Amino acid sequence: MKISIITASYNSGKTIRHTVESVLRQTYPDFEYIVVDGGSTDNSIDIVKDYQVAFKGRLKWISEKDKGIYDAMNKGIAYSHGEYCNFINAGDKFCSSSILKQVMDFNHVADIIVGQDLHVNEHNKIVSRSVLPRRYNLLHFYITTIPHQSCFIRASLLKKYYYDTSLKIVSDWKFYLQSIVLGGHSVAAYNNVIVICNPRGASSDNNRIKEEREKVLKDLLPAYIVNDYQCLSCLGEEFIENALFLFNNHWIRFLVKKGLAIMVKIVRIFK
Numbered sequence: 501m502k503i504s505i506i507t508a509s510y511n512s513g514k515t516i517r518h519t520v521e522s523v524l525r526q527t528y529p530d531f532e533y534i535v536v537d538g539g540s541t542d543n544s545i546d547i548v549k550d551y552q553v554a555f556k557g558r559l560k561w562i563s564e565k566d567k568g569i570y571d572a573m574n575k576g577i578a579y580s581h582g583e584y585c586n587f588i589n590a591g592d593k594f595c596s597s598s599i600l601k602q603v604m605d606f607n608h609v610a611d612i613i614v615g616q617d618l619h620v621n622e623h624n625k626i627v628s629r630s631v632l633p634r635r636y637n638l639l640h641f642y643i644t645t646i647p648h649q650s651c652f653i654r655a656s657l658l659k660k661y662y663y664d665t666s667l668k669i670v671s672d673w674k675f676y677l678q679s680i681v682l683g684g685h686s687v688a689a690y691n692n693v694i695v696i697c698n699p700r701g702a703s704s705d706n707n708r709i710k711e712e713r714e715k716v717l718k719d720l721l722p723a724y725i726v727n728d729y730q731c732l733s734c735l736g737e738e739f740i741e742n743a744l745f746l747f748n749n750h751w752i753r754f755l756v757k758k759g760l761a762i763m764v765k766i767v768r769i770f771k
Contacts (some may be wrong), residue, residue: 503529508572573663585654641677667712
C-alpha cells in the first residue's frame with residue numbers, strides 16, 4: 501500500500517535536510533516523497549535535489565509561488581499517488597526508520613490513522629507529547645485538534661475535502677470537522693510517537709485561531725449546537741468523557757443528560 505509523504509516548504513534551508521533524511525531512512529518500501537516549495541529564495545531546493553538519486557525515483561518536487569501552507573498541501577495532494585498521505589513539516593522528522601511500516605502493520609483500513617507527536621526545543625529537550633483522546637467528537641475538536649504531521653489520511657478523503665485556502669491557520673481543523681465529526685469517517689488511534697517536531701512560530705496567533713474557528717463553526721453547524729458546546733466546554737473534555745464512559749446504565753445516562761442540560765442552562769444565565 502503506497503504512502504505519499506508531503507512536505508510544504510518555504511525558505512527552509514536550515515532545517516529541511518533533517519526532514520528529507522528522515523524520510524529517506526524509512527524501511528517501508530512503498531512510499532513516495534513530494535516536496536512542495538513555495539518559491540524559496542534560499543538553498544532549500546538545492547538541498548532537496550541533492551537527494552534525487554538516493555530516493556531512486558521516489559522523490560518529486562516543485563518550486564513555485566503559492567498562497568500559503570494549505571495551498572502547498574493541496575498541491576501535494578493533487579500530485580500524490582498513494583492511498584494514504586502524511587504531511588511532515590520542514591524541520592520535523594520521523595521518530596524512527598521503521599515508523600511507516602509500524603503504522604501500516606497496525607492499521608491500513610481506517611480512513612485516518614492518528615499517532616502522537618513529540619515536541620522538542622532548540623536544545624533537543626522534550627517540551628510536550630500529545631495525548632490521544634478516548635473519542636474524536638465535536639467536543640474534542642471544539643477544545644483542540646489533531647496535528648497533521650502525526651496523521652495518515654486516505655488520499656481519497658483529502659481529495660474530497662481539499663484544504664480551505666481562505667483559512668491561514670485552522671484549515672486542517674476544518675477538514676477534521678468535515679471528515680470525522682460530520683462525515684463519520686473512521687479513525688484509528690496509534691498510541692505511539694510518529695513524528696518529532698522542532699520549534700516554529702506558525703499557528704501561534706491565538707486571536708486569529710479563535711476568529712477562524714468561529715467562522716468555520718458558523719459555516720458548518722447550526723447556531724444552537726455551537727452555543728451548547730461553548731457552554732459545555734468550560735466543564736472540560738476529560739470530565740464529560742469520563743462521566744459518559746462510566747455511566748453505562750440507561751437510567752443513569754438519562755439522569756446525566758438531564759443534569760448536563762440543567763448545567764448548560766445555568767452557565768448560559770451567568771455567562
